[in-house]
Amino acid sequence: MESIEPRRARETHKQRIDAAMEVLSRLLQEGTSDRRKAVKLLEEVYKERAVQPIRGKAWPEDIWDKEMATLYVIAKYALALNEENPELFHKLFSYEETLEEASELIREKPPEEARKLALFMLGGSINDNTVARMLRIVATTIIMGFASENTIIELLHKLVKVFPEHERTVRKYARYFIALRVAQAIAARLIRSRIEKEAFKQALAARIGLDKIMPDDEYIAFIASTVFEVPRRRLARILSMEEKEGKARGKARRRSAAGS
Secondary structure (H helix, E strand, C coil): CCCEEEEEHHHHHHHHHHHHHHHHHHHHHHCCHHHHHHHHHHHHHHHHHHCCCCCCCCCCCCCHHHHHHHHHHHHHHHCCCCHEEEEEEEHHHHHHHHHHHHHHHHHHHHHHHHHHHHHHCCCCCCHHHHHHHHHHHHHHHHCCCCCCCCHHHHHHHHHHHHCHHHHHHHHHHHHHHHHHHHHHHCCCCCCCCCCHHHHHHHHHHHHHHCCCCCCCCCHHHHHHHHHHCHHHHHHHHCCCCCHHHHHHHHHHHHHHHHHH
């Protein structure tokens, strides 16, 4: 059973989906398949609409190229652009296609075979960034309501076996996904209290079943307010953040008094 029903999941991304639709519409009108232009247009449209890319606390240099995962998911699963305009789709999203295909192989094949095939598809080597971007494709498909949570749970477990040298990155992403999903459930008003938040978080972490992947409330609050635009006042009723913020304000006042 899914933590969030697909329709409600998409409702939490309405502005982001609308922005992606605008980008895709303009790319189709212009007939451009230049990825660099697409990335630049994506950034421009998001900024015009005051939409944040899907992210945690970090702001990597390639954040807008990574956000092409959202464009890919909408183009493929909402608009079937891979069937309607395959040439443009493949040129724009060849990297995302490869990552998704590799993720499917990793889930379906035995570890040794999966490793060989994935390395072949990804040019002979794979780093932490590649692993994270592969997981991003799958996570985005899920939080947009187009795939089951079981997909990423299976992938997380298989990645640890197929690429054990990247286990730390896999666990880190599992923690991020839990925070992202809890934040989304708060935005969808499926979580209205601290008890419901804790139950949701613990249940999803148990389903994933990896060690040391529990996100703290501060991390969830950041994603909820930044990615899903949940008001801080509502978050304060659900997440353990008021005490930390109060301590921070108290420290700031003491520093100010000491310097006066």
